[in-house]
Amino acid sequence: MAKIPHRLYLTEDQMPRQWYNLRADMKEQPDPLIHPGTHEPLPVEALYPIFCEQLAQQELDTTTRYFDIPEPVLDMYKLYRPSPLCRAYNLEKALDTPAKIYYKFEGNNTSGSHKLNSAIAQAYYAKAQGLKGLTTETGAGQWGTALSEACAYFDLDLKVFMVKVSYEQKPYRKAVMQTFGANVTPSPSNTTETGRAILAADPTTGGSLGCAISEAVEVATTTEGYRYVLGSVLNQVLLHQSIIGLESKQAMEMLDEYPDIVIGCAGGGSNLGGLIAPFMQDKLTGKADPRIIAVEPASCPSFTRGKYAYDFCDTGHVTPLARMYTLGNGFMPAANHAGGLRYHGMSPILSKLYHDGYMEAVSAKQTDVFEAAVQFAKLETILPAPESSHAIRCAIDEALKCKQTGEAKTILFGLTGTGYFDMSAYEAFHSGTMTSHVPTDEELAVGFATLPQVD
């Protein structure tokens, strides 16, 4: 019998009590958020109408290395954390690789993903500020579910604008959010000026994430006691998600392990930034030098084919500009693209680290990703989310390289969530109707043309 368990759960007492802020150890900082009109850096006060104050401060804080996790946040974390660090014995055996494969599994909660880690923090700070409620947008629904859980727990109102096509195609996601008391509105809606304008122009539109963001921001900034929250991209979200990496590192230390390679899927960067945080710290401070690999869809390749440029964080142009790897806010990923990871940009922190050579990025085709997902499900019995399966694909590829070279590398990847609500994509894969779109340079040029002119 192997001594390393299949699943290692830290105890409540061993759970990290602080989040780690990567920026405190970065030699060069990401470029600041700037105003889309003046191009001046935004002071923290400019963010207060949108975000609650503590979160706005976290967003701009580049020096505080550790933030205490508030006690009520820790209490809610204890309902589903620490999450298990898993050893993929069966996958290793099936691949016949000398590599050791670990994954940190974030899917054992009702939202089905890591999104809950930041939803709880954001809901708590809103409650602590005495706010009445929050607004947000959701596409596939994982973020909306996570925030619904957090708002139910902290007794906050929640208005979710759900992209209309998802609202109609995923009625059960809506029902989960309603079970937790959230008010879910299909977007575009008649409840906002933005929504009414879009509906007037095209009454049959299925909506878009950009439109849903605009509606959510409009309601937050025009309703007394409300603020807007976002589940990825933001620096504050990466801060909260550092719990993933901190737990992973601590669990690996208990097993006398340290990863040679850390792999995470990359959409807006919330999981990737959280998972790699303490390992990147080691890299930035010269303590260790693991390879860190971001995996993105070939159909939405921000890191591998995007530009490092100032861009809007949304497609509706209601946000400040951030410098990041981006395909242009007008970029539209292929329609058959499954699940999340369809964001045009990327976390500014991760963009800077990638730009400065601290991490690698690869892209994976959709059919290759689902092939890895099905192989993993059969061997490890967890049905992975399409997003997470990008990391599985890369971990398998790296383990197969180890088989060729005979190297017994230690691989850690992030399994961000489960795929119960993505079965239509699995069905397309099984029936052979799934395709893998790789945008042409001409298609990418359409997106790049929407980048704003800065300096």
Place this chain on the structure above:
Amino acid sequence: MAKIPHRLYLTEDQMPRQWYNLRADMKEQPDPLIHPGTHEPLPVEALYPIFCEQLAQQELDTTTRYFDIPEPVLDMYKLYRPSPLCRAYNLEKALDTPAKIYYKFEGNNTSGSHKLNSAIAQAYYAKAQGLKGLTTETGAGQWGTALSEACAYFDLDLKVFMVKVSYEQKPYRKAVMQTFGANVTPSPSNTTETGRAILAADPTTGGSLGCAISEAVEVATTTEGYRYVLGSVLNQVLLHQSIIGLESKQAMEMLDEYPDIVIGCAGGGSNLGGLIAPFMQDKLTGKADPRIIAVEPASCPSFTRGKYAYDFCDTGHVTPLARMYTLGNGFMPAANHAGGLRYHGMSPILSKLYHDGYMEAVSAKQTDVFEAAVQFAKLETILPAPESSHAIRCAIDEALKCKQTGEAKTILFGLTGTGYFDMSAYEAFHSGTMTSHVPTDEELAVGFATLPQVD
């Protein structure tokens, strides 16, 4: 801070390595399975054409107290077990009760329920016997999913007959099973004599569990190298599910706790029998005297309004007769009844224990059950399955009684699974269209009229 954690996970080393057979400590045994024609007790050989040999032996073994869990079964258990013992601090606080409420959560695996515990054992024994594959039926799909996972892991073929109306209403359940490589056929089908006969009589039928069982048994007994497996009711299933109770008892001992009340939902009895096993042992052997409560739907009240009589285990009359609490094999629960727990009978072991006064039974109305489910979800962040929510309802009721009497009782209930695939029922609850059917005595008489004549 309380010293008892929100979730307690045993380590791999602490995991039970044996299943416990309740019958070894019962002073009186359940009546034997008998042949429907001769009414003679069935010898073990009579079961071999249907069940694989080791399982047939477990089915009839009344004396072996502990069975070693085979190493390959333990290995697969380690992919999702030990399951957490949870303290419902938030629920206790919201109810303002002096009671301590614990629940054993079996939903953290892809099947979403405890069903996997027996599916793995049954698939392993089939593989060990050198069989090629298994057949089964599934309604809502949890059992079919669990068995698909187990068969993928042990490299066995699996043919699932899924009630046609569920096959059409729950396409994603089917897709999950297909991801694990199962062959899923809507029942009735043209692939069996039974199916063809039923289709000839009514080409538009939506099918029934009874019909699906008949098709699965027909295929198993007429195909070389195949056997039939069932996810509940059987003695062998209760044996495998004893892992739930054994882990619960061990975890509670580590916390210096022992339950005053043990509560489980009851359909065919697999979860209830597994959860209560070691506590019932204490009761049978005089070591302790906890109250043990079965909770069943008011719309399908086998224990509370059924007869203790010999009956077919299926509605298609292909099985032997078992003496159990039953509503009659022709009983049809109300159409609006959500989720599982719609079985006409009950585990013969549990039926005997109930008949002999070792346990209590209560029934709960569907709307009351969903009210408890939503309250629990908001406080504990787990979205419970409708089945599990029957136990939640009863635990809340008992905790509220403690509030009235001031008694600080320790309550343990089984949270058998998650409700992600039951959102249409939650939607009906939210929209106010859910009703609670309680059958009239006249309606029950229709079911009782289908009981076979024995002595």
